[in-house]
Amino acid sequence: xxxxxxxxxxxxxxxxxxxxxxxxxxxxxxxxxxxxxxxxxxxxxxxxxxxxxxxxxxxxxxxxxxxxxxxxxxxxxxxxxxxxxxxxxxxxxxxxxxxxxxxxxxxxxxxxxxxxxxxxxxxxxxxxxxxxxxxxxxxxxxxxxxxxxxxxxxxxxxxxxxxxxxxxxxxxxxxxxxxxxxxxxxxx
Amino acid sequence: xxxxxxxxxxxxxxxxxxxxxxxxxxxxxxxxxxxxxxxxxxxxxxxxxxxxxxxxxxxxxxxxxxxxxxxxxxxxxxxxxxxxxxxxxxxxxxxxxxxxxxxxxxxxxxxxxxxxxxxxxxxxxxxxxxxxxxxxxxxxxxxxxxxxxxxxxxxxxxxxxxxxxxxxxxxxxxxxxxxxxxxxxxxxxxxx
Numbered sequence: 001x002x003x004x005x006x007x008x009x010x011x012x013x014x015x016x017x018x019x020x021x022x023x024x025x026x027x028x029x030x031x032x033x034x035x036x037x038x039x040x041x042x043x044x045x046x047x048x049x050x051x052x053x054x055x056x057x058x059x060x061x062x063x064x065x066x067x068x069x070x071x072x073x074x075x076x077x078x079x080x081x082x083x084x085x086x087x088x089x090x091x092x093x094x095x096x097x098x099x100x101x102x103x104x105x106x107x108x109x110x111x112x113x114x115x116x117x118x119x120x121x122x123x124x125x126x127x128x129x130x131x132x133x134x135x136x137x138x139x140x141x142x143x144x145x146x147x148x149x150x151x152x153x154x155x156x157x158x159x160x161x162x163x164x165x166x167x168x169x170x171x172x173x174x175x176x177x178x179x180x181x182x183x184x185x186x187x188x
Numbered sequence: 189x190x191x192x193x194x195x196x197x198x199x200x201x202x203x204x205x206x207x208x209x210x211x212x213x214x215x216x217x218x219x220x221x222x223x224x225x226x227x228x229x230x231x232x233x234x235x236x237x238x239x240x241x242x243x244x245x246x247x248x249x250x251x252x253x254x255x256x257x258x259x260x261x262x263x264x265x266x267x268x269x270x271x272x273x274x275x276x277x278x279x280x281x282x283x284x285x286x287x288x289x290x291x292x293x294x295x296x297x298x299x300x301x302x303x304x305x306x307x308x309x310x311x312x313x314x315x316x317x318x319x320x321x322x323x324x325x326x327x328x329x330x331x332x333x334x335x336x337x338x339x340x341x342x343x344x345x346x347x348x349x350x351x352x353x354x355x356x357x358x359x360x361x362x363x364x365x366x367x368x369x370x371x372x373x374x375x376x377x378x379x380x
Contacts, residue, residue, distance in 0.1 A: 017210065100248055
């Protein structure tokens, strides 16, 4: 009887461990895979418009309804400035954290002027600081602060008619993603 | 000696049972069959915390285990159906009529695909701007492997089928994902 209880408890403990490991770690591993695949194909802090095939392999979603652009964010050196040139269509921007949480959303109805810029920066985590607060590195319409050093910026532009896909792609390709202090360093 | 052998023989059984139970329960909750992380609306099922900063681990798993990034419900609400309105599993060798009112949104898309495949072929997806809409925002889509008049949704050749309904830029009544918004029924027709 005691032996059976021991094995029953051991099975339950193992099942709970496997359950939690699967739920907590597999999504993180998958997000790491997505960011690694995107980073190895297009580099970090660089904007790229994905082909339909790439959208399927990297983002796991075929993009017949969207033209999708991405930028793998590396915030360790400093804030990243994304300047978006979006066509007159329904579009949405999502910023994902390292573990796949959608930390920021924006769509065409919230933006009046195109092109526009979004700064993504890492939150300061120190409790005490004697330094003066930093000046914003660039003028940007929108600012996103995240606790992570890495993240993924995704813009999806809705394709109302397949005939517009090329034109939407060309417009979106004029967008950029770069470290926000590059221009200041060059001029300083 | 006999007791020792039984103890050794129990280890593989322990591992198989424990790992199997852990994976099976995780899969059931992630798919929304168990737990309160998903919401059912007729044959359709949605995950209300998808894409929100307060996403729960099971909803995150539902999307990311298949390598998909969840969109915010502010931007898009996704419903998945693996059963018809009578509660029977979807069978790609049968024809289905997806009909009824559509929840208010700027655009919608209905897709027929395999669960684990990110790809779908031409015709396996219908966008609202290409669809024939009946009066009072009523929708009628015929899902079949063979060409059909009107809104034809081509069914894949695989043995497993699910329908996905995505509402893009949905009305605020839809965004919470919890409300009983009007969604079309899935009615089974003839099977081949």
